[in-house]
Amino acid sequence: MTRLSEEPLVHPTAEVTGSALGRYTEIAERCRVHETALGDYSYMMQDCSAWCARIGKFANIASNVRFNATNHPTWRPTLHHFTYRAGDYWADASNEEQFFEWRRENMVTVGHDTWFGHGSTVLPGVTIGDGAAIGAGAVVSKDVAPYTIVGGVPARPIRERFPKAIAERLQALAWWDWEHAALRASLDDFRSLDIEEFLEKYEST
Numbered sequence: 001m002t003r004l005s006e007e008p009l010v011h012p013t014a015e016v017t018g019s020a021l022g023r024y025t026e027i028a029e030r031c032r033v034h035e036t037a038l039g040d041y042s043y044m045m046q047d048c049s050a051w052c053a054r055i056g057k058f059a060n061i062a063s064n065v066r067f068n069a070t071n072h073p074t075w076r077p078t079l080h081h082f083t084y085r086a087g088d089y090w091a092d093a094s095n096e097e098q099f100f101e102w103r104r105e106n107m108v109t110v111g112h113d114t115w116f117g118h119g120s121t122v123l124p125g126v127t128i129g130d131g132a133a134i135g136a137g138a139v140v141s142k143d144v145a146p147y148t149i150v151g152g153v154p155a156r157p158i159r160e161r162f163p164k165a166i167a168e169r170l171q172a173l174a175w176w177d178w179e180h181a182a183l184r185a186s187l188d189d190f191r192s193l194d195i196e197e198f199l200e201k202y203e204s205t
Helices: 097-104 164-173 180-185 187-192 195-203
Strands: 015-017 032-038 049-055 108-110 148-151 156-160
Touching: 164 195, 180 187, 187 195
Parallel strands: 015 032, 032 049, 049 108
Antiparallel strands: 148 156
């Protein structure tokens, strides 16, 4: 069994560049992670892809998930990337940095304590709220509210995980900012208390 630590665990077959990985994070086989921040305790399973994304703490990311599936220039005579990756094709041409900056302006933002099902895709510019769950195979083209479950192509709300008042209390509690030792001390409560009991106990501490 691999025990995670403050040092991120990155599989040798993964490719990670220009990114910041938090404590107790894990990047599994064949993932490609570029210009991305991955918060503490978050993990990506096999074959994920993330570019220009800010992912919060405790994100549960199944295999084959893609963050910021980049757009092509639909307004140009051609969709092909020879127009903005021209340097790959001609020695006297340069890549179009302005185009890549346009892509970067459409970063994906993900809150804390989220779950992304197998093969889901988050499109450019989308914000996923705290506690949201994304169904397997979903294509998320619009923002997802906190503690909402979505699914489908394009993704649509299925139901709330908790009523809005409960969701707001969880966000105010922000347990994802607790110290590692505090998480261990409250492990049994995470496992056994219902949401009301959990909130009542820890809101008063």
